[in-house]
Amino acid sequence: MPGMHRNNGEGRLGLMEKKNNRLAKFKYWLPVFIMMLPGLLYLFINNYIPMGGLISAFKQVNFADGIYGSPWADPWYKNFIYLFTSKDALEITRNTILYNFAFILVNNSLGIAIAIFISDVQSKRAKKVYQSAILFPFLMSMVIVSYIVFALLSNENGMLNKSILPLFGMEPVSWYATPQAWPVILILVNFWKGVGYGCLIYIASIAGIDKAIYEAARIDGASRLQLIGHITLPSIVPSVITLVMLNVSKIFFSDFGLFYQVPQNSGAIYSTTNTIDTYVYRALLQQNNPSMSAAAGFYQSIVGFVLVLAVNALVRKFSKENALF
Amino acid sequence: MLKTRENRRYQILCNVVLALLTIFMVFPFALLFMSSITEENTLIMNGYSLFPRKLSLEAYKYIFQNGQKIFHAYGVTIFVTVAGTCINLWMSSMLAFGLSRKNLPFRRVITFYVFFTMLFNGGLVPTYMMYTGTFHIKNTIFAMIVPNLLMSAVNVLLVRTYFTNSIPEALYEAAEIDGAGQMRIYFQVALPLGKPILVTTGLFAALGYWNDWTNGLYYVNQEQFWGIQNLLNKMISDVQALTSGLMSKEMAGMIATMPSVSVRMAIAFVAMLPILAVYPFLQKYFAEGIAMGAVKG
Numbered sequence: 001m002p003g004m005h006r007n008n009g010e011g012r013l014g015l016m017e018k019k020n021n022r023l024a025k026f027k028y029w030l031p032v033f034i035m036m037l038p039g040l041l042y043l044f045i046n047n048y049i050p051m052g053g054l055i056s057a058f059k060q061v062n063f064a065d066g067i068y069g070s071p072w073a074d075p076w077y078k079n080f081i082y083l084f085t086s087k088d089a090l091e092i093t094r095n096t097i098l099y100n101f102a103f104i105l106v107n108n109s110l111g112i113a114i115a116i117f118i119s120d121v122q123s124k125r126a127k128k129v130y131q132s133a134i135l136f137p138f139l140m141s142m143v144i145v146s147y148i149v150f151a152l153l154s155n156e157n158g159m160l161n162k163s164i165l166p167l168f169g170m171e172p173v174s175w176y177a178t179p180q181a182w183p184v185i186l187i188l189v190n191f192w193k194g195v196g197y198g199c200l201i202y203i204a205s206i207a208g209i210d211k212a213i214y215e216a217a218r219i220d221g222a223s224r225l226q227l228i229g230h231i232t233l234p235s236i237v238p239s240v241i242t243l244v245m246l247n248v249s250k251i252f253f254s255d256f257g258l259f260y261q262v263p264q265n266s267g268a269i270y271s272t273t274n275t276i277d278t279y280v281y282r283a284l285l286q287q288n289n290p291s292m293s294a295a296a297g298f299y300q301s302i303v304g305f306v307l308v309l310a311v312n313a314l315v316r317k318f319s320k321e322n323a324l325f
Numbered sequence: 326m327l328k329t330r331e332n333r334r335y336q337i338l339c340n341v342v343l344a345l346l347t348i349f350m351v352f353p354f355a356l357l358f359m360s361s362i363t364e365e366n367t368l369i370m371n372g373y374s375l376f377p378r379k380l381s382l383e384a385y386k387y388i389f390q391n392g393q394k395i396f397h398a399y400g401v402t403i404f405v406t407v408a409g410t411c412i413n414l415w416m417s418s419m420l421a422f423g424l425s426r427k428n429l430p431f432r433r434v435i436t437f438y439v440f441f442t443m444l445f446n447g448g449l450v451p452t453y454m455m456y457t458g459t460f461h462i463k464n465t466i467f468a469m470i471v472p473n474l475l476m477s478a479v480n481v482l483l484v485r486t487y488f489t490n491s492i493p494e495a496l497y498e499a500a501e502i503d504g505a506g507q508m509r510i511y512f513q514v515a516l517p518l519g520k521p522i523l524v525t526t527g528l529f530a531a532l533g534y535w536n537d538w539t540n541g542l543y544y545v546n547q548e549q550f551w552g553i554q555n556l557l558n559k560m561i562s563d564v565q566a567l568t569s570g571l572m573s574k575e576m577a578g579m580i581a582t583m584p585s586v587s588v589r590m591a592i593a594f595v596a597m598l599p600i601l602a603v604y605p606f607l608q609k610y611f612a613e614g615i616a617m618g619a620v621k622g
Contacts, residue, residue, distance in 0.1 A: 029430060031507040032423045039420030040438070042476050046452075047442040053451020066458040067451060114346065117339045126340060132608060133347040136354075139600050139611065141536030143554045143561075147593040148353040150561060151360055151373040157586070159356065162372025192350065197615055204616045224335050256539065265562065280449050285543065290450060297448035305445045325440070 057298030061290040079295035088279060092296070096275040099259075100251040102187050107195050108244060114195065115202035116232055131203070135196035142257025145193060149185070149262050177268040186273070189262055190255075198243055205239040206232060241315065241322045249311040249324075252304040256281065276300045354597075361385070361591035368586050384591035394548070395556065395592055402552035402596075405469045406534040413474070413530040414523055417481045422515050424481070425488035426497070436485075442478045453543060468544035469552060474533050480526040483617055487522035488515055525614040528607060535600065553596045560589050 056067040058076045073079055083089050114134065121127045137145075152159050153175040161172035175181055213231055222230070254275035263273040276296060283293035308324075316323040352375070360373045364381035371378060388395055423429055424436055452472065462468045492515060500510045516523070541555035551559070604611075 025430070028507075032426065032429065035419040035507070035511065036423040036435070039416040039476055039481065040435070042416060043439060043442055043478070045455075046471075046473060046475070047446060049455055050447025050451035051445065053447050053455060056450055056454065061450070061454070063454070063458070067454050114343070117343055120335070121339050121343065122336060123340075126343075130343045130347055131612075132604070133350040135608070135611065135615075136604060137350060139532060139536075139604070140597060141538060141554050143536075143538050143557045144357075144593055144597050146561060147557065147590065148357050151356055151590070152353075154373070157369060157372035159373045159375075163374055192353070200612055200615050224331060261538075261558070277449075281543075284450055284453060290454075294450040297450045301446060301448050308444050 054294075054298050054301060056290070056294040059291065059294070061294055063290065073291065079291045080299075083292060083295045083299070088274070089296075089299075091271065092274050092276045092279045095272065096254050096277075097251055099183075099186065099254065099275065100247070102183070103190050103194070104244060104247045106187055106191055107198055108240065108247075110191065111195050111198035112202055112233075112236070112240070115199045115206060115236075116228060118199070119203055119206040119232075131200075134199055137193045138196045140193065142255070142261045145189065145257075146261040146264065149189060150264070153185070176264055176266040179269045179272040182263060182269050182272040186258060186262065190258060193258075201239055201243060202236055205236045209235045238319070238322055241319065245311050245315050245322070246324070249308040250304070252300055252307055253277065357590055357597075358594055361587055361594045363587055365585055365587050381587070384587040387588050388591055388595065395553070395595075397549070398551050398553045398556040399595070401466075401469065401550065402535060402554070405466070405552055406531050409470045409474055409534045410527055410531040412470070413476055413480075414527050416476050417526065418484055418516065418519065418523060419511065420476075421481050421484035421488055422511050424485040425492070425515075427489075427494060436482075439478045439481055449543075456544065463544050464547045464550060466550055469537075469540050469550060470534075472540050472544065474530070474537060474540070477530075479618060480530070483526060484519065484522050488519055492518050525610050525617070528610050529614050532600070553592070557589075557593055557596060560592070564589075 053067050056070070057079055058073050059067065059070045060073050061067060061070045118127060118130050118134075121130065150158070153161075155161065155172070155174045155176065158175070160175070165172060173181070175185070209231065214227060217227055217231060254277045256277045259273050259275045260278045260281065263269055266273075276299070280293050280297045280300070283289045283296065312324050356373060356375055359375050359377060360368060361384055362380050362382060363374070363377035364379040365383065367377050367379040420439070424432065424439070426432070429435075456468070456472055457463045460467075462471060496514055497510060500514055505513065536554065538552070538554035538558050541551050542558065545551060545555070548556075548559075
C-alpha cells in the first residue's frame, strides 16, 4: 500500500525512496482523481462560480455585459437602498419567515401525531395503505398541484364555488383575488403535499424504540396517553430536533413552486404570496430589473448562510450529536 | 398486544382518524381524474366535481388524435429524465467512490468542497447570468438537463457513506493484489455492492427531472424543448391571462383552439401517471431515501 512506506530517514537513500513513494502514490491515485473530476467540475460550475457572481448585487447589472462586464453601482450599496426603501423588502421577508414558521409548526406537530397513530395501528395492511396515501402527494410536481388547486378554487367552475359554497348558501369567492385566504390555502396545500416526508422519518424513529419498554410500562399499569407522553415522545426528540433545525436553517428560503405556481402568479394576491424567491424571479425575468433581483438574492444568500451557521452552533452547544456539522 | 377495552377503542380512534386523513390525501387526485373524464359542457356548467352528471372519454381521445405537441413534450420529459439520471448516477457514484477511500489524499478538503455547496449558494441571478451569458444554454436541450439537477451534494455524500460502510478496505486490497486497476475496482466491486443506494438516489434524481418545470421556465421559451410540466404550466397560465382579461383579442382567439378544460386535466393526469404506476413497486425505496436524507451525510 502506498503511504505505508518505511521512512528510515537516512540521507539520500531516504530522500530517493520518498520521491519514489510520492510518484507511486501519485500513480496510484491518479485514476481515482480522474474519475472524481466530472463531479467536482460540475459543482465548480453549478455552485461555486455563481457564489462569486454574488457581487452582482453591487453592480448595475445588464444582460448584455454579464455580471463582470456591467458597471459598478454608484454608490456601491445603491441596489440595497432601492430594495430596502421599497415596501417589498419588508413584505417578502415577513411572508417568507412567517410561512416557514407556520409550515414547521403545522407539519411537525401533525406529522408526529399521525406517525404515532400509524405506528400504533395493528392491522399491517391498513398501516401500509395509510403510509402510501400520506407519502404520495410528496412525489407530485407543483404544476400538477396547481392544477388540482385550480380545480378547487377557479372562479368560474371551481368545485368550491360551484358545489360547496352554494350548499351553505354562500356567494362565490374569487379566490385568486382574495389575499386574506391565501395563508390558509398555502398552509393546507403545504400540509397535504409535505406532511408525509416528516411523518415517514418519525415513523422510522418510533419503530426504533425497544418494544420491551412499552410492555414493562403496560404491566405497571400505564395508560395509552402515558405511553405516548413518557416513552414515544421523549424517544423521538432527537429526530424532531434534527428535522426542525434543518427547517429553521432554511427559514429564509421558500418553495418557489408553492408560492409562484399554486397562486397562479396572480398579482392581486402578491401581498400574501410574494416571498423572497418569487420576488427574485419576477424582478429578474418578468420586470427586467436584474440589479434589484441580485440585491434581493444577495440578501437571501447571506442571511440564509448566517442562519445555517447560527442554528448549527446552537444545536452543537446543546446536543452535539444532533448538529449538522 | 393486550386486548383490553381501552386498546380496542384506541384502535378504532386511530383507524377513523387515519381513514379520514387518507381520504383528504387521495381526494384531490380523484378530483383531477374525474374532471378529466367529465363531459366538457357538464364541466363548464356544473364545475369540477367528484361525481359529474355526464362522463366522457373525449379528452383522452383528443390527446391520442391531435396530441403531437403533447407527445413531443412527453418525449422530451422522458429523454431528459433518462439522460439526466444516468449522468447524475455516473458522476455522483465516481465522486463518491473516491471520497469513500480512506487513504485518498486531500480527502477532507474535497469532502468539505462538496459539503459546502449544501450550506451556501449564489442564488438565481448569478446562476442565470452564467448559464445564459457564459454557457449559452438558453433554448437548448442542455437547459433542461444541466442546471441544478445534474448532481446533488446530498446524494454524493449518501453514496459515499454507503460505500464506506458496506465495502471493507480489505476487499479493495484483495482486488489490487489480483491486479485490478481503480477503474476495474469501481466497476466490479463498488458499483455492484452499492446497488441499493444507487437505486434510491437514482430514483430521486429521476423524480427531480420528471417533476421539474423551473429549468424550462427560466431557460427555455421555445416549445420544442419543453417537457410535459412546462406545457402544462403554459396552458394554465394562458387560462389565467384569458380570464383576467390581460390578453389581446387575437391571443384569446388562439387560445380558444387550444385544449379545453377536460383535456387540460387529462394531460395533467397523464403527466402523473408514470409516478402512480411505479409507486406501488418503488414505495420502499422512496421511503428509505427520505429516511436516509434526514440523517446527516
